[in-house]
Amino acid sequence: MKKTVLALGAAVALAVIAAPASAQTLKTVKDRGVVNCGVGTGLAGFSIPDNQGTWTGIDVDVCRAVAAAIFDDPKKIKFVSLSAKDRFTALQAGEVDLLSRTTTWTLSRDTSLGFNFGVVNYYDGQGFMVRKKLGIKSSKELAGATVCTQQGTTTELNLADYFRANNLKYEPVTFATNDETVKAYESGRCDAFTTDASGLYAERLRLANPEDHVVLPDIISKEPLGPAVRHGDDQWFDIVKWAHYAMVTAEELGVTQANLGEMMKSSNPEIKRLVGTEGKYGEAMGLTNDWAARIVKHVGNYGEAFERNVGMASRLKIARGQNALWTKGGLQYAPPIR
Amino acid sequence: MSSVDARPGSAASVEKPRVAFWNDPEKRGYIFQAVLLAAVVYFVYSAADNALANLQKQKIASGFGFWNNTAGFDIGQRLIPYETTSTYGRAFWVGLLNTLLVAGVGIFFATILGFIIGIARLSKNWLVQKLATIYVEAIRNTPLLLQLLFWYNAVLKALPEVRDSLAIPGGLFLNTRGLFVPEPSFGPSFSWVLYALGAGILGYFGFSRWAKARQAATGQIAPLGLAALGLIVVFPVLVYFLAGSPLSFSVPELGRFNIRGGVQVYPEFVALVVGLTIYTAAFIAEAVRAGIQAVSKGQTEAAYALGLRPGPTLDLVVIPQAMRVIIPPLTSNYLNLTKNSSLAVAIGYPDLVQVFTGTVLNQTGQALEVVAITMLVYLTISLSTSLFMNWYNARKALVER
Numbered sequence: 001m002k003k004t005v006l007a008l009g010a011a012v013a014l015a016v017i018a019a020p021a022s023a024q025t026l027k028t029v030k031d032r033g034v035v036n037c038g039v040g041t042g043l044a045g046f047s048i049p050d051n052q053g054t055w056t057g058i059d060v061d062v063c064r065a066v067a068a069a070i071f072d073d074p075k076k077i078k079f080v081s082l083s084a085k086d087r088f089t090a091l092q093a094g095e096v097d098l099l100s101r102t103t104t105w106t107l108s109r110d111t112s113l114g115f116n117f118g119v120v121n122y123y124d125g126q127g128f129m130v131r132k133k134l135g136i137k138s139s140k141e142l143a144g145a146t147v148c149t150q151q152g153t154t155t156e157l158n159l160a161d162y163f164r165a166n167n168l169k170y171e172p173v174t175f176a177t178n179d180e181t182v183k184a185y186e187s188g189r190c191d192a193f194t195t196d197a198s199g200l201y202a203e204r205l206r207l208a209n210p211e212d213h214v215v216l217p218d219i220i221s222k223e224p225l226g227p228a229v230r231h232g233d234d235q236w237f238d239i240v241k242w243a244h245y246a247m248v249t250a251e252e253l254g255v256t257q258a259n260l261g262e263m264m265k266s267s268n269p270e271i272k273r274l275v276g277t278e279g280k281y282g283e284a285m286g287l288t289n290d291w292a293a294r295i296v297k298h299v300g301n302y303g304e305a306f307e308r309n310v311g312m313a314s315r316l317k318i319a320r321g322q323n324a325l326w327t328k329g330g331l332q333y334a335p336p337i338r
Numbered sequence: 339m340s341s342v343d344a345r346p347g348s349a350a351s352v353e354k355p356r357v358a359f360w361n362d363p364e365k366r367g368y369i370f371q372a373v374l375l376a377a378v379v380y381f382v383y384s385a386a387d388n389a390l391a392n393l394q395k396q397k398i399a400s401g402f403g404f405w406n407n408t409a410g411f412d413i414g415q416r417l418i419p420y421e422t423t424s425t426y427g428r429a430f431w432v433g434l435l436n437t438l439l440v441a442g443v444g445i446f447f448a449t450i451l452g453f454i455i456g457i458a459r460l461s462k463n464w465l466v467q468k469l470a471t472i473y474v475e476a477i478r479n480t481p482l483l484l485q486l487l488f489w490y491n492a493v494l495k496a497l498p499e500v501r502d503s504l505a506i507p508g509g510l511f512l513n514t515r516g517l518f519v520p521e522p523s524f525g526p527s528f529s530w531v532l533y534a535l536g537a538g539i540l541g542y543f544g545f546s547r548w549a550k551a552r553q554a555a556t557g558q559i560a561p562l563g564l565a566a567l568g569l570i571v572v573f574p575v576l577v578y579f580l581a582g583s584p585l586s587f588s589v590p591e592l593g594r595f596n597i598r599g600g601v602q603v604y605p606e607f608v609a610l611v612v613g614l615t616i617y618t619a620a621f622i623a624e625a626v627r628a629g630i631q632a633v634s635k636g637q638t639e640a641a642y643a644l645g646l647r648p649g650p651t652l653d654l655v656v657i658p659q660a661m662r663v664i665i666p667p668l669t670s671n672y673l674n675l676t677k678n679s680s681l682a683v684a685i686g687y688p689d690l691v692q693v694f695t696g697t698v699l700n701q702t703g704q705a706l707e708v709v710a711i712t713m714l715v716y717l718t719i720s721l722s723t724s725l726f727m728n729w730y731n732a733r734k735a736l737v738e739r
Contacts (some may be wrong), residue, residue: 085696089705091400114398144598146515151692152700160412160422172412173606175468175686176696184686186497187491188514189605231396 023231025097025236026286034078034174037063041081041177044202045124045310046102055079058309061299062100062227065243068298069282069291082176085152088113091230098240100227102196104154110219115228118241121155122226122310123322123331124196125219126158129204132214134191134316137220140228146171146192150181155195158221182206190236196223201316239285246292248334250301252325257300273337281337292337304333376671389706404702405430408574411697413688415604427699432637434694440607440689441676441719448675449668451615452622459627461637477620485617491611492687497605503597509589515604518590525584534577538569545569606687610679618675622668629655629664661734669727673720680716690715 029035039047039060040148047057064074080096087199091099091116102124104116105191128139128147136142139162149155151174163170173190175181175219182203184194193203200215207213227244250256253271255263264275271276275296276289283289299305306323307313325329359365393400398732405427410420417435420428477485493638494514496621498504503513511518542565549560563659577587590600633656684697699708 023557057574067713077668085700090706092396109703111397114393114396131609151696155409156412156697157701160410163412164422165452170412172414173694174688174697176412176683180684180686183491184494187494204566231398323621 026070026239029097032117033071034076035063035067035068035070035098036078036080036096038080038082038087038090038099038101039063040101041083041179043102043178043199045198045314045316046202046206047069047079047100049079056309057335058305059100059227060242061247061305061309062240063098064243065247065295065299066098066240068245068294069239069246069287072288072294072298074298083152084150085176088115090094091115095237096228098227098229102199102225103228105224105226105228108153109228114231116227116237118229118237119244120224120226120255120331121244122198124198124223124225126155126194126221126223127197127200127219128192128212128216129185129200130191130216132212133179136216139192139216140166140168141221142170142192143168144170145187145191147175147192147194147196148175148181148185151176152175153195154221154223159194162220172239175259178203187196196225196320198310201318205315209255235286239287242285242337243295244272244302245297245337247299247302248325248332249337250292250296251303251332252327252334255296255301256304257296260296264293270337279338379573395705399702399704400706400707404698404704404707407702409701411699413693415607415688421631426702428710429698430694432691433688433690434687437589437679437682437690438719440610440614440679440682440687441612444618444675445672447611447615448618448622448671451619452671453626455619455623456626456630459623460630468685474620474623477617477641482613482617482678483684486613486681486685489613489616490606493605493609493612500592500597503592504533509600511590511592511597511600513597514605515597515602516605516608518597518600519603520587520589521599521601523586525582525586526585527581531574531578531584532580534574535570538571538573542566542569604687606682606685609685610682610687610689611661614675614678617678618671621671621674625664625667626660628667629660629662629672632663633659634636641648662731662736665727665731665734667723669731671725672727676719676723677716 009161020260035062039055039057042048043057045057047055047059049055050301060079063077063079067077068074078225080090080100082090082096082099087099087101088109090096099115100121102122102125103117105120108115109115117125128142130142142163147159147170149159149172156172156174159170159172161240174183175184178195178199181195182193184190186207193200195203197215197219204210204213204215227240229240253263253268253274255274258284260275263271266272266275266277273281275293276282276291280289285291288294300308303320303325306320309321310316310318318329320330322331324332326333360369390400398716406425409424409426409429411429413429413432415436416432417439418428418432422684449659455470455473457477458466461467461470461473497512497514500513500515503511503518505511507642509520545560545565547561549562549565553559588599590597592598637659638651641655646654680691681688683692686692695708699705703710
């Protein structure tokens with residue numbers, strides 16, 4: 001019975017998972033000429049299109065780094081804008097090669113959903129935003145509150161956990177997209193809006209009167225956000241992981257977009273291995289040996305990407321905090337290139 | 339090709355003419371059916387096999403084991419007890435009941451509104467008729483999703499915040515969180531009132547049968563409306579007071595964030611019901627108008643000629659005939675309303691699609707299973723509605739003599 005129902009379901013939903021899971025994503029991408037990259041529906045600093053339709057953000061830069069490493073051209077990307085609810089099906093079905101959209105790395109996503117997570121491009125945590133006039137100082141005071149959140153996120157689960165652990169009552173209202181959630185909060189449907197703290201700061205700026213709203217200081221969860229790929233293609237998984245590590249390594253070694261030309265002539269063996277003037281590390285991944293130099297040339301190092309998108313050079317003005325290099329008290333750490 | 343069969347002499351002989359089996363239309367028919375069946379079976383098999391193989395290759399979990407796992411998320415509106423620690427299966431039932439609730443309430447109001455508008459379109463009053471026409475044309479020709487968003491945002495934006503709730507006399511509060519009404523709590527002797535109501539309804543049916551038989555025999559008309567009022571309304575109310583008013587209300591009051599106590603009618607629910615009702619009513623109105631116009635004018639004239647007044651003419655001659663035309667499109671409108679309720683996902687109403695193919699699918703990642711279950715559920719709801727309406731249609735069908 002179970003089998004027949006499953007078979008029926010499989011046939012019915014054939015369109016969902018019709019594309020054969022290719023173990024040769026790199027070859028497919030090269031033949032196609034673009035990387036299909038799953039990004040968000042518009043979150044400032046992470047993935048948002050500007051007024052010319054160009055996608056920017058720290059998540060977008062992961063896509064750009066991968067495209068730069070493969071094609072030496074960060075524009076060879078087809079961006080697929082996905083809601084939190086649709087993102088996993090899109091990656092499972094092969095609609096995107098890579099999902100880089102503030103996705104929290106969790107055990108079940110890493111296993112039973114059929115994905116591989118390898119790196120964290122932003123360490124985040126969940127918080128709450130409320131109206132200033134409520135006079136709330138801590139999220140523990142939210143007993144009885146109505147909370148707006150986005151459906152199909154770890155946020156939705158953490159919210160339930162947090163109120164259960166603290167034995168507080170609340171009322172959830174969930175929406176499929178971030179925009180609808182924020183709109184509902186702004187219209188007064190909810191007392192509080194919850195998502196990752198970075199998202200709270202970004203969304204607060206988009207509200208009609210940012211000054212009327214305050215982000216509570218409590219962080220209620222760990223949200224390691226990173227890119228995800230499908231199970232079954234180790235080469236592609238390696239490329240995505242190392243695209244991020246190349247950016248972190250470049251920051252560690254002080255290689256920037258501006259000084260890359262000089263660094264190509266450097267005699268420091270670590271820098272030589274990074275920019276590809278020594279060793280054949282790129283070829284081991286099916287890329288060219290200047291793969292990392294291409295990433296730095298087009299996207300910059302991790303610190304540059306951070307400052308440009310979410311840091312002090314952006315409107316969000318988020319401090320490096322946990323996202324600083326390990327040498328500066330943060331958590332960003334890259335394994336050695338050798 | 340027809341030379342063998344059409345020979346005039348063959349009719350005389352009993353044995354069939356001997357033809358090659360591929361020229362025998364009957365056998366050829368079977369062969370084509372078998373080939374088609376085999377092709378369909380093969381297509382379904384290979385599709386299922388391909389999907390299963392891909393799932394296994396990517397090591398994606400499959401099967402229905404997730405059903406009894408802990409859900410870990412909350413749902414706002416729930417008709418049955420549901421906790422964060424409940425299972426995905428429980429979440430499914432919460433979503434399904436919310437879908438059935440909104441579909442049931444929507445069908446109820448859409449039918450009433452649809453009949454009113456449909457009759458208004460045929461009104462002799464110029465203004466009423468034009469207004470009904472504008473309503474039908476405007477509503478039928480704009481997308482439902484847009485209308486739902488309009489109602490949701492219109493409903494929300496127009497309402498005051500919790501702290502400035504509109505207090506409606508009778509202990510009701512209205513704000514952006516919805517409508518708060520006093521929660522009834524029933525005393526133990528309230529069951530007597532229900533028994534009285536049941537007895538009243540049964541009594542009314544008995545009386546109306548008797549009245550019909552008497553009318554057929556003697557032509558006397560019994561006061562049915564008065565009997566209905568007495569048996570279904572006055573009698574239970576009398577019993578209610580005799581039993582000592584066994585009904586009390588817990589009145590909602592303003593808390594720190596929200597209103598405490600009472601029953602909360604969520605704005606998402608209101609917006610969805612209003613949107614679906616207004617949209618579907620426009621289609622029902624057209625079916626009603628078509629049904630009434632399908633009854634030839636001669637029927638009305640004949641009734642008048644027999645001396646029937648306009649009221650009974652409509653009741654006894656026009657509407658019974660119009661119903662035969664109205665019921666089939668009415669059925670498909672009911673089905674549409676039920677299926678359209680899945681647009682709830684756009685305005686955050688936790689229906690089956692929002693809860694199950696939204697959150698549950700996303701948390702478990704088992705798209706095939708979840709989507710298949712949801713489709714089966716909608717299929718079951720739709721087929722049940724169809725069966726009921728077909729039965730009703732058969733009852734109303736013209737009995738030919």
